[in-house]
Amino acid sequence: MNDDLKLGSVVLAFCAFLWFYAIPYHIKGALPALLPKSLVIAMMIPCVLFFYKGIEAAEHGVSASAFRIIPGATLKALGVIPLMLVYIFLIDLVGFYVITGVFIFIFLLYFEAKPSLSLYIYPVALPLIVYLLIGRVLHFPLPDGILF
Amino acid sequence: MYEQLLGGLSLVLMPENLLWAALGVTIGIILGSIPGLTDNMGIVLLLPFTFYLSPIAGIALLMGLSKGGNFGGSIPAILFNIPGTPQAMVTCIDGYPLTQQGKSGKALKQALYSSALADACSDLLLIFLAAPVAIIALKIGPPEYTSIIVFSLVVISVATSAYPLRGAVAVILGLLLGTVGTDPVFGTPRLTFGLIELSDGFHIMPMVVGMLAFSEVLIQLEQEFISRRERKSAGKETAEVAMVSGQDDPENHKLSWPEFKSTLPAIFRSTGIGSAVGIIPGIGTTVGSYLSYIMAKQWSKTPEKFGKGALEGVAAAEAGNNAVNGPNLIPLVTLGIPGNLAAALIMGAFMMKGLVPGPMFMQTNGEMLYALFIVLFLSNLFTLGIGYFFIRHARNVTAIPKSYLFSGIIVFSVIGSYVSYASIFDVYAMLAFAVLGWALTKFKINLPSVIVAFFLGPMLETKLRQSLSISGNDVSVFFTKPISLGFLILTVVAVVFLLKRRKTLVA
Amino acid sequence: MKKVSMAFAAFFLLAGIYANTALAEDYPTKPITIIVPWGAGGMSDVTARMLGEKLKAILGQPIVYINKPGASGAIGLQTLKTAKPDGYTLASGALTLAVTAPYFLDSEKFKVDDFAYVGSYMPQERVLFTAPGKPYKTWNEFIAYSKAHPGEVSVGSGGAQWALEVMKSIAKKENIKWKYVMFKSGGAASSAILGGHVDACETGTGTPAYQAARKGDLVALADLGTDQVPFLPAVKNMKDLGYTFSTALEYGMAMPKGVPEEARAKFENALKKVMEDKELKELMGKTGFTPRFVTGAGYKKIMQKVIDDTPALLEYVKDVK
Numbered sequence: 001m002n003d004d005l006k007l008g009s010v011v012l013a014f015c016a017f018l019w020f021y022a023i024p025y026h027i028k029g030a031l032p033a034l035l036p037k038s039l040v041i042a043m044m045i046p047c048v049l050f051f052y053k054g055i056e057a058a059e060h061g062v063s064a065s066a067f068r069i070i071p072g073a074t075l076k077a078l079g080v081i082p083l084m085l086v087y088i089f090l091i092d093l094v095g096f097y098v099i100t101g102v103f104i105f106i107f108l109l110y111f112e113a114k115p116s117l118s119l120y121i122y123p124v125a126l127p128l129i130v131y132l133l134i135g136r137v138l139h140f141p142l143p144d145g146i147l148f
Numbered sequence: 149m150y151e152q153l154l155g156g157l158s159l160v161l162m163p164e165n166l167l168w169a170a171l172g173v174t175i176g177i178i179l180g181s182i183p184g185l186t187d188n189m190g191i192v193l194l195l196p197f198t199f200y201l202s203p204i205a206g207i208a209l210l211m212g213l214s215k216g217g218n219f220g221g222s223i224p225a226i227l228f229n230i231p232g233t234p235q236a237m238v239t240c241i242d243g244y245p246l247t248q249q250g251k252s253g254k255a256l257k258q259a260l261y262s263s264a265l266a267d268a269c270s271d272l273l274l275i276f277l278a279a280p281v282a283i284i285a286l287k288i289g290p291p292e293y294t295s296i297i298v299f300s301l302v303v304i305s306v307a308t309s310a311y312p313l314r315g316a317v318a319v320i321l322g323l324l325l326g327t328v329g330t331d332p333v334f335g336t337p338r339l340t341f342g343l344i345e346l347s348d349g350f351h352i353m354p355m356v357v358g359m360l361a362f363s364e365v366l367i368q369l370e371q372e373f374i375s376r377r378e379r380k381s382a383g384k385e386t387a388e389v390a391m392v393s394g395q396d397d398p399e400n401h402k403l404s405w406p407e408f409k410s411t412l413p414a415i416f417r418s419t420g421i422g423s424a425v426g427i428i429p430g431i432g433t434t435v436g437s438y439l440s441y442i443m444a445k446q447w448s449k450t451p452e453k454f455g456k457g458a459l460e461g462v463a464a465a466e467a468g469n470n471a472v473n474g475p476n477l478i479p480l481v482t483l484g485i486p487g488n489l490a491a492a493l494i495m496g497a498f499m500m501k502g503l504v505p506g507p508m509f510m511q512t513n514g515e516m517l518y519a520l521f522i523v524l525f526l527s528n529l530f531t532l533g534i535g536y537f538f539i540r541h542a543r544n545v546t547a548i549p550k551s552y553l554f555s556g557i558i559v560f561s562v563i564g565s566y567v568s569y570a571s572i573f574d575v576y577a578m579l580a581f582a583v584l585g586w587a588l589t590k591f592k593i594n595l596p597s598v599i600v601a602f603f604l605g606p607m608l609e610t611k612l613r614q615s616l617s618i619s620g621n622d623v624s625v626f627f628t629k630p631i632s633l634g635f636l637i638l639t640v641v642a643v644v645f646l647l648k649r650r651k652t653l654v655a
Numbered sequence: 656m657k658k659v660s661m662a663f664a665a666f667f668l669l670a671g672i673y674a675n676t677a678l679a680e681d682y683p684t685k686p687i688t689i690i691v692p693w694g695a696g697g698m699s700d701v702t703a704r705m706l707g708e709k710l711k712a713i714l715g716q717p718i719v720y721i722n723k724p725g726a727s728g729a730i731g732l733q734t735l736k737t738a739k740p741d742g743y744t745l746a747s748g749a750l751t752l753a754v755t756a757p758y759f760l761d762s763e764k765f766k767v768d769d770f771a772y773v774g775s776y777m778p779q780e781r782v783l784f785t786a787p788g789k790p791y792k793t794w795n796e797f798i799a800y801s802k803a804h805p806g807e808v809s810v811g812s813g814g815a816q817w818a819l820e821v822m823k824s825i826a827k828k829e830n831i832k833w834k835y836v837m838f839k840s841g842g843a844a845s846s847a848i849l850g851g852h853v854d855a856c857e858t859g860t861g862t863p864a865y866q867a868a869r870k871g872d873l874v875a876l877a878d879l880g881t882d883q884v885p886f887l888p889a890v891k892n893m894k895d896l897g898y899t900f901s902t903a904l905e906y907g908m909a910m911p912k913g914v915p916e917e918a919r920a921k922f923e924n925a926l927k928k929v930m931e932d933k934e935l936k937e938l939m940g941k942t943g944f945t946p947r948f949v950t951g952a953g954y955k956k957i958m959q960k961v962i963d964d965t966p967a968l969l970e971y972v973k974d975v976k
Contacts, residue, residue, distance in 0.1 A: 620806060
């Protein structure tokens with residue numbers, strides 16, 4: 001499958017989601033739904049053209065795709081996402097400063113940073129600086145859970 | 149007026165006030181240059197602090213902050229392809245290629261001089277033409293707004309995307325994201341999926357930080373892992389390397405006078421475009437810099453260099469976004485209507501001092517107003533001086549290992565999306581937007597177009613429906629008002645012109 | 656690893672001690688957070704910060720402001736409802752507007768007992784303005800003109816659905832057909848009326864339109880509330896004009912229900928003392944604000960009344976288009 005076909009399918013699925021679920025069930029009244037509905041219809045124009053171009057290209061045997069998933073690289077980069085989910089969840093639960101230090105340390109390890117002294121200093125120093133500036137000088141409360 | 153100007157001058161020249169302005173510029177540059185944090189956030193956080201300062205000092209601090217932030221945002225845009233503030237996203241287009249060519253110093257200097265020059269010109273416009281310009285601003289009612297927004301959106305989407313279909317997807321997606329929240333007329337919730345956090349729509353900070361900063365981190369992480377794999381299979385050392393490696397030619401970081409002179413026409417044209425955008429409250433700096441960039445490319449003698457490291461491109465983007473600021477304050481000082489978030493916050497600072505910006509302000513507090521104008525103008529010199537100091541050292545940041553840089557950016561993205569509304573939901577939203585931005589980039593969909601459409605979409609709908617309720621659902625209102633009709637015609641002309649130029653450029 | 660766990664244990668211990676010291680008698684012992692359910696730089700925000708600076712001096716603790724705008728204040732109020740009732744979190748602003756917002760938005764309603772009221776500090780009148788060039792200069796002329804030109808006159812609102820509904824109730828009573836236009840904020844509405852893009856427009860006192868009216872650039876037609884408009888004493892309110900429905904914006908402070916009564920009372924006293932401060936009164940007066948202290952019990956009554964009255968208003972105007 002080439003890029004145009006992939007993109008066309010994604011856009012089509014998104015439009016279907018909006019048209020058959022989101023707009024009918026999550027908008028009350030005809031006028032508020034007017035703009036979203038017309039946008040979905042407008043979105044169908046590039047969508048159809050993507051399919052047209054994609055099928056034409058496929059028939060000519062062109063199937064270059066920029067959207068490649070490279071196992072060792074793409075997935076490893078996206079591994080940051082679950083790490084972030086846990087991080088954000090714990091911010092609310094444990095408190096911003098402590099968990100941020102832990103996060104930075106884990107991130108550096110995940111990233112295979114060269115082992116050095118700064119590997120230990122940085123996770124402590126960054127939250128500390130943020131605390132001094134935002135917490136002490138500006139008195140803005142970042143989330144404090146059971147710890148800090 | 150001149151008496152007030154002189155009186156203002158004597159107020160300003162107290163070193164204390166200048167000191168606060170300089171401090172504001174410094175903080176602004178720092179906050180602006182950290183992706184995830186912005187100058188607006190700085191203004192919000194420092195607002196309580198201004199209570200202890202004299203009115204001029206307090207407002208000089210906030211205005212300096214806004215100016216500094218505007219330039220600061222271009223530093224990471226040029227060095228890392230990560231805009232520090234949303235308006236710097238256009239600076240990335242030509243700034244980052246220059247860094248890749250080892251000319252980061254040149255690009256940074258170009259950005260600094262263009263910013264300061266355009267900002268100073270736009271301040272002069274504010275000082276000398278505030279009253280007549282305010283009258284123009286009032287002429288812009290809902291129908292005129294509608295046409296102006298249509299013009300901006302169409303021109304930006306047609307001109308910026310190499311692939312017209314993907315440009316259309318970007319704009320429609322941005323508009324759809326903008327419909328989430330509350331219906332602008334009936335006030336009923338729309339597409340919120342029952343989440344009260346969404347009833348105000350997606351907030352701007354999480355969206356911008358996620359799409360521009362975090363998604364770029366994801367992309368660069370992926371590239372880093374790819375290059376590590378390649379180095380590994382080639383049997384080389386696999387440890388990470390810094391952004392820019394060795395072989396630095398100092399000549400490449402200098403900006404010569406002939407080089408700068410060649411960008412002057414672009415700077416002055418962009419100043420004009422940016423100022424025109426600034427007159428209309430709410431359209432914003434991002435649109436100003438985008439339109440300036442597009443026009444600079446059209447008028448340039450060497451349009452093929454744009455996107456590959458053209459100094460003119462950096463100059464136009466930076467001049468365009470800084471020129472918005474001066475005129476943006478005009479509706480504030482003449483009518484008491486803030487043109488953007490920074491102006492709204494500054495207005496709050498005025499009011500906490502018992503001063504009411506607006507029609508009576510010029511008469512009752514004329515000296516103070518002119519004092520502020522002068523501070524504003526002088527702040528540009530501070531931006532120049534302090535900015536120069538910063539960029540001399542900013543290049544060293546590229547020597548920091550990527551893992552440290554990225555973890556820092558991630559933490560600041562979390563802080564930046566959290567603090568505006570103290571909402572953890574916004575941090576999750578930021579993460580979601582980062583993934584969306586990553587996927588869209590993979591499909592070669594232009595993220596800035598999505599963001600501009602998201603900024604302008606709710607305003608477009610509001611103004612469109614306001615126009616229709618005023619006219620009693622009569623569509624002809626857009627064609628009978630001269631300013632509105634003018635912009636609609638201009639839209640058609642611009643599209644025809646741009647499409648024609650595209651052909652000649654390709655051929 | 657041992658050291659790390661020691662550190663963790665120490666943290667827990669400290670956190671425990673920290674929590675125990677927060678007893679009601681010595682309230683307040685740590686910074687106080689004020690939730691402002693509107694944007695930074697707006698009316699609620701500015702007044703909250705003005706008062707906050709004085710409250711800080713009396714209570715001896717720093718005050719942190721958090722802006723939670725959206726859904727006409729309902730989001731901020733919802734945040735307060737779910738906040739810890741320890742007396743260290745309160746909301747400040749036009750809370751009567753926020754508490755009625757769910758009725759207009761058709762979302763989850765608040766009950767008056769969801770909150771413990773500290774007191775109110777300022778009423779705000781909503782005023783209908785028009786440009787001086789129009790063929791009507793008074794309320795009666797405006798009504799007569801609207802009757803003679805059905806469906807031609809546009810009336811706008813500066814972001815208050817409530818005020819727009821009150822206008823609809825007037826339209827129903829007088830048998831008028833108006834075109835209704837909603838603006839996002841008082842600022843946006845002000846520029847629309849100053850630029851002549853709508854025929855009449857309501858905004859609160861203190862907005863640019865109000866300042867323009869003080870200067871004589873705009874004409875005030877009526878007060879949609881039941882009180883007096885500062886600096887414009889001749890403007891008649893809804894009671895004077897004989898209308899049933901009116902707006903009642905009352906800026907005040909509230910805490911979540913279940914706070915220790917000592918803490919609430921201490922804050923109420925502090926607010927009362929602040930409201931007697933001459934410097935503050937002068938500062939607020941210059942800005943066009945109208946400071947007036949009402950006790951917590953009094954504020955609760957006001958809130959109760961708006962919660963009771965709003966469904967009746969909505970029922971009355973439901974067939975007005």
